[in-house]
Amino acid sequence: MSIARVLLLNVLMVYSLCSSAFWFDSEEPLPADEAFQLVAELKDAETVRLSWDIANGYYLYREKFQFVSKTPGTEVKTPDFPSGQIKQDQALGAVEIYRDRLELKLPLRYLQEKPAHITLELGYRGCADSGFCYMPIKKQITLDVSDR
Numbered sequence: 001m002s003i004a005r006v007l008l009l010n011v012l013m014v015y016s017l018c019s020s021a022f023w024f025d026s027e028e029p030l031p032a033d034e035a036f037q038l039v040a041e042l043k044d045a046e047t048v049r050l051s052w053d054i055a056n057g058y059y060l061y062r063e064k065f066q067f068v069s070k071t072p073g074t075e076v077k078t079p080d081f082p083s084g085q086i087k088q089d090q091a092l093g094a095v096e097i098y099r100d101r102l103e104l105k106l107p108l109r110y111l112q113e114k115p116a117h118i119t120l121e122l123g124y125r126g127c128a129d130s131g132f133c134y135m136p137i138k139k140q141i142t143l144d145v146s147d148r
Contacts, residue, residue, distance in 0.1 A: 029132040030055055036126050040141045045114060045148035048106040050079075050122070054099055057129045059087070062096035064136065066123035067106055074118050077107035116146040 029035070037053040054060060062084050067076045081104065084096040108118065119142045127133040 029128050032134050032137050042143050045145050046108050051103045059097040059099045060126040064125035068121040070119040070121055071115055073112040075109040079104045079106045118143050118145055
């Protein structure tokens with residue numbers, strides 16, 4: 001066998017080993033519910049406390065949050081968001097993101113008598129540092145407000 005052929009085979013073998021090592025070391029993205037663990041609870045009759053535990057290496061976009069009341073006669077006001085980090089996104093430019101943990105107080109307004117239960121639809125979107133982005137996430141939650 002010629003020296004050129006031996007060198008070529010060695011290069012291909014090293015490339016193959018490196019490629020397979022990369023393949024086995026790369027991780028699948030977490031399921032959305034694991035990457036962005038949501039807890040919703042009533043602080044009082046007019047405030048829902050929302051918190052997300054965000055997995056290491058993942059983030060949520062500030063501008064992708066949506067909050068809608070599905071209960072007639074109940075409105076959701078705009079929450080005050082804490083300051084996040086600015087990230088230079090290839091597709092969106094400079095965007096505000098949240099890592100680790102996000103806590104929001106979601107104000108409610110009752111246009112008529114307070115119902116026994118409220119149903120809210122929450123929308124948000126996040127990505128992994130690896131470049132994987134989730135489809136928009138929608139969650140529907142129902143909370144008992146009768147004893148508040």
